Amino acid sequence: MTSKDTSRQREQRRWAIDLRPLRVPAYRRLWVGNAIAMFGFQFTAVAVPVEMYALTEDSLWVGLLGVAAFVPLLVFGLWGGAVADALDRRRVLLGGSVLLWVSVLGLLAQALLDVGSPMLLLALVALSSVSFAIASPARAALVGRLVPVELVPAATTLNFTTAMATSVLGPLAAGLILAVFELGIALPVAYGLDATLLVALVWAALRLPAMPPEPDPDGGPRQAGLRSIVDGVRYLAGAPVLLLSFAIDLIAMVFAFPRALFPEVATERFGGGAAVGWLYSSIAIGSLLAGLLSGWIGRVRRQGLVLVLAVVGWGVAVALAGLARQLWLVVALLVLAGAADLVSSVVRQSMLIVYAPDRMRGRLQGVNTVVVAGGPRLGDLRAGAMAAGFGSGVAWVGGGLAAAVLAVLLAVAFPALTRYRAAIQTGDRRPQ
Structure with missing residues (x-):
């Protein structure tokens, strides 16, 4: 092997x-199970808003799905983080995963029975959100103990x-199902695939080692109550x-x-069909590509500054995508937005895990x-x-521009974020 070949390989690794x-067995098992389950989740993530728009023909109802998901997250997310610090994180992840499976089975049942109730859809999305709020803090906090x-x-x-890879393949597959089958068949197929693949996450949780909480500094038992959240x-x-990063x-x-x-724009601007799958996949495609070329992120020290720049780039790219009228151009700009989103997400999560002590990670992951x-x-x-009030174009473009401007204003008003530098330590904690 020549020195030129060696230099090229080193550059590729960078x-x-x-x-x-x-290489860490426990982390690898969780990664595999979670990847399979996330792929299945994408079918539901596309099917639910498509079903809601088909029932109501109103993007406001599609937006209300966000409310149905957010309220349980607000209530149970903080509590789920306290639970992750007070109980075995493996058991918390397992319980939340089983509850999520129940909610998907509910979506499958209502589709098979052709209930056609927007309110039932909102309720099942809320139940799914409760399960996510319980399991997610434990799953995220596990990383600091596994590697x-x-x-x-x-x-x-x-x-x-991996999440972005599944977010690319899943919506594209969901779009294909919606294009090939009638809606009454496509929806049960999508929900059924999600319910089947979600079993992988339950398997991954069962195979994890025990993750009991670290002792409380005052020597007393940990409680997942209001005091812990406070x-x-x-x-x-x-x-x-951390506050500024949030x-x-x-x-x-x-x-x-x-x-x-996406459902409204895909229908009115691009004729529906597989276009909705491309729109739902585009941001994830960008994040996936950025992730595959992400070796440099682990070497970043000015993490706060990179976070701000990534958010500004996200907002600008989204705004430009809202102005485009060709599907390929919308997808290309959303790909750029997704790349910026991957960088901001990784940097912010790394800051949180490294900055916070393990005894606080569950609660902070709840936030x-x-x-x-x-x-x-x-x-x-x-x-x-x-x-609903101003049209999809104003909602899309105006939101992107507002995000870019507000991110700059935040960074100028509170320079602590842009001044933050990573303090990477070394250690070896690798459960088998």
């Missing part, structure tokens, strides 16, 4: 996604990249960098997330669940309401 976390600290950015990138909020209030993510999602507009999952739901409501 840019290619870091796969070292997969060494220096591999946290790589593991976080793997998680997000302690987590108090800790967060004293960590301005705030800028909310800005990005609430103002510039166009998902609730993170409310922000990450709740922000897009509020974005759905914002987009649907604006589309």
